[in-house]
Amino acid sequence: MAPIISITDLSKTYEGGFEALKGVSLDIEEGEILALLGPNGAGKTTLISTICGLVSPTRGSVTVGGHDILHEYRAARSLIGLVPQEIALEPFEKVINTVRFSRGLFGKSRDEAHIEKVLRALTLWDKRNNRNQQLSGGMKRRVMIAKALSHEPRVLFLDEPTAGVDVTLRREMWDLVRELRASGVTIILTTHYIEEAEEMADRIGVIDRGRLLLVEEKARLLHQLGRKELRLELGEPLDAIPAALADHNLTLSEDRMHLSYAFDSHAERTGMTRLLGDIASAGLSLRDLSTRQSSLEEVFLQLVREGREEERA
Amino acid sequence: MNWNAVAAIYRYEMNRTFRTIAQSIVSPVLSTVLYFVVFGAAIGARIDTVEGVDYGAFIVPGLVMLTLLQQSVTNASFGIYFPKFIGTIFELLSAPLSFIEIVIGYVGAAASKALMIAVIILITSTFFVDLHIAHPVWMVIFLLLTAVSFALMGFIIGIWAKNFEQLQLIPLLVITPLVFLGGAFYSVSMLPPGWQTVTYFNPVLYLISGFRWTFFGVADVPVGLSIAAITVFLAACLAVIWTIFRTGWRIKP
């Protein structure tokens, strides 16, 4: 199936010369939840803003539903709903009028039933005649989402939907995103919380300093994370790995005092029992042993570090 | 054309107007009454007629124009500045809208409100003076052209302005003096010849003169020139707006 969004070599240099995006290419599949994970200033908002028409690209191209965002901007934009990072609402307007306005802007005819459905889904129906300024922060954020959903978009961008949001609201937001995905909407969310990407996404893209460092199925990433390391501290230094242990895929540390063994903790057989048996038969003495698992955070930080080193090289 | 969007913008803007209808109308009406008292009664007592027109009636077109210009510029500049200021402009930029639709929506609403108030002022003035409108169709054309072109100018100011001070600068520093010096309350022929020449460089003179002609059939400058002047101004504003949207100046990084 053709991707719903296709980004090719997208770059953005802001006035003043700052290069916020450096040749990003990415295909987003219809119906998926993609999390763009990256530290502050990575270029997440710039990427989203460029796709949505708020920022002019310097180079490269983007299509949404097969429509070029510059030449066929009407067709492209009518598929998109955007919830920006910052809450922006007219303070004196009523909630329901704000949402109706968004639907109108996207060229849709009035549909009170749909507006009601959206407001109910976001538990804003009782507040529909309140002025925006009378709402709590969480409600305001939901109004922003209601506006984006008012015109029935096929793709929803959520820029840091849970930044500065309390735990309960974050849970609610996650549930909502899952419901939306179930209804067939493609969702791209940005976040700098690793747990959020882990909780929500089908795929995770890691972005730093304007570069997309990796896009990977979350399951695959977690699989990589499932790799654990067993560290064995030896009683005496070892010159080489004994032949009896050769088929165990061990590595000897430089100080010759440690052996490490990598294994998949999710696998049915880790091979650990056999390894320990073979070590005992080989007559090696052990002083200590420990296991460690690399977290998504570590993988993320490592990716970012590698990306930066590569940039320097 | 995305007419649903134009309608949405127009309705939303008019909604704002009606939310504050009292203050929108009270203050222009009050100042008009004051102008009648000061200019009509005080000065009118010394000046009987200007070019055969009773002085009280003579200042009506100038008063209407003063209000119309101020209202068109202020409404339109505020209308587009406000979304920029509070950040809701993201929605205009991300919607499937062309700049033509954005301009029609905002400028249309700003001009409509200005026209409403201008008509209210016109009606208010009939309580003070007898008015006979010689060319009603042309009067409507003048009102429309003026409201639209100055709302366009207001739109430009709203996009240009980076803060509220700048937003108020042009109406205060430019529009009001130009109207006062453009013959709103006197005929240019009453000025010494040197000042007359200077006045001819004031674009607002052509507006007021043309508009006054639609009432009384007398004008400081030929009516054709008035129509031409306002058309050129309108075209210039459109060209500037077209450039703004093409380059994304002050709206799109």
Ligand SMILES: Nc1ncnc2c1ncn2[C@@H]1O[C@H](COP(=O)(O)OP(=O)(O)O)[C@@H](O)[C@H]1O
């Ligand atoms: N309008 C702008 N002009 C100049 N620089 C900008 C502008 N917007 C963002 N930037 C810069 O671009 C970089 C990326 O910003 P942003 O896309 O907002 O990052 P993120 O959303 O990942 O935190 C930052 O260094 C930011 O300072």
Ligand SMILES: [Mg+2]
């Ligand atoms: Mg951001």
